[in-house]
Amino acid sequence: MKKSLDLSLYLVTDPQVAEGNSFLEVIEDAVKGGVTLVQLREKDCSSREFYDKALAIKHLLSSYDVPLIINDRLDIALAVDADGLHIGQEDIPYDVARKILGPDKIIGLSVENKTDALRANKLDIDYIGISPVFSTPTKIDTAPALGLEGSRLINSISKHPSVGIGGIHLQNAASIIASGSDGISVVSAIMMAKDPFRAAQELKQIILKAKDYE
Ligand SMILES: Cc1ncc(COP(=O)(O)OP(=O)(O)O)c(N)n1
Numbered sequence: 001m002k003k004s005l006d007l008s009l010y011l012v013t014d015p016q017v018a019e020g021n022s023f024l025e026v027i028e029d030a031v032k033g034g035v036t037l038v039q040l041r042e043k044d045c046s047s048r049e050f051y052d053k054a055l056a057i058k059h060l061l062s063s064y065d066v067p068l069i070i071n072d073r074l075d076i077a078l079a080v081d082a083d084g085l086h087i088g089q090e091d092i093p094y095d096v097a098r099k100i101l102g103p104d105k106i107i108g109l110s111v112e113n114k115t116d117a118l119r120a121n122k123l124d125i126d127y128i129g130i131s132p133v134f135s136t137p138t139k140i141d142t143a144p145a146l147g148l149e150g151s152r153l154i155n156s157i158s159k160h161p162s163v164g165i166g167g168i169h170l171q172n173a174a175s176i177i178a179s180g181s182d183g184i185s186v187v188s189a190i191m192m193a194k195d196p197f198r199a200a201q202e203l204k205q206i207i208l209k210a211k212d213y214e
Pocket residue numbers: 010012039041071072086087088089090091108109110128129130131139163165185
């Protein structure tokens with residue numbers, strides 16, 4: 001059965017963490033602080049390392065009932081029986097991913113403009129990542145930043161639940177919800193935090209409050 005999806009606070013991992021912290025502990029602390037979904041995103045490691053990390057995170061998340069999404073790599077998602085896959089516009093096509101993963105897996109798609117959003121409306125995806133809302137040093141090979149106006153426009157035409165991603169932190173998290181998204185997706189605001197538990201807790205409080213105003 002497909003895991004239920006709560007997009008409120010979506011952690012996208014990065015292998016780099018603040019000094020003194022360990023990768024798996026950051027993820028666990030963040031989940032304890034309120035992260036509702038975790039994506040394993042690795043760009044520079046071997047397939048073996050990706051697989052080992054995915055397995056370790058899957059094991060960790062199983063006690064918290066938080067789904068694990070794999071970024072880019074359909075083979076790794078299959079190998080560890082992850083809960084889902086996130087694909088971008090340059091990644092493996094949605095149809096192929098759905099055919100191989102089946103109807104019970106979560107599939108998320110990055111949407112970078114209005115045309116992507118209209119095309120995504122024809123797909124049976126589970127969520128879109130509006131990408132990037134703000135420019136960010138974490139990922140420099142992005143489409144131009146959409147800003148809150150762009151995020152609002154995409155949410156107004158999209159039939160799918162959405163998260164905003166890119167440059168999101170405590171000060172602008174509420175504005176993402178106000179632009180119509182169901183949640184926020186962050187890398188550095190949690191992975192690079194000295195205290196990931198607290199960072200997640202503070203972001204979650206802001207999101208829940210912003211959702212109350214919706
Ligand atoms: C939730 C979410 N949204 C967008 C992205 C970006 O995906 P993509 O454009 O494929 O870029 P990479 O992350 O693969 O560099 C994402 N990962 N997650």
